[in-house]
Amino acid sequence: MDVLYFAWVRERIGHPKDRIETEAATVNELVAELRAREDRYAAAFADLSALRVAVDQELTDFDAPLAGAREVAFFPPMTGG
Template identity: 90%
Template sequence: MDVLYFAWVRERIGLPKERIETSATTVSDLVAELRAREERYDAAFADLTALRVAVDQELTDFDAPLAGAREVAFFPPMTGG
């Protein structure tokens, strides 16, 4: 599965994208796996209320299932101008 990071999430983790193998069944499970990896992931995902998530380019919530997903993207809320 491809995991994409945008804006300050990318800056904290230090990668724009990575390919991972996961046994996570939901986005929340994936976040828990990532947070357990290293401190930089833990810092990036410390406040989930400050993040949005998309699975296969569809906005969703952190309880969304990952079965069959090819891509998960994490990013801060978008604002208009």
């Protein structure tokens, strides 16, 4: 599975993408695995209310299932327009 990071989440983690093998059933379980990796991941995922998540390029919630997902992206609230 590809895990992508954008904006300050990318900066805090230090790279734009991880390719990982995971058994995580939900986004929340994936976040728990990422937090456990290193301090910079724990810092990036410290406050989930400041983050949004997309699974296979569709916005969703942190309790969304990951069955069959190929790409998960984490980023701050969007500022388009």
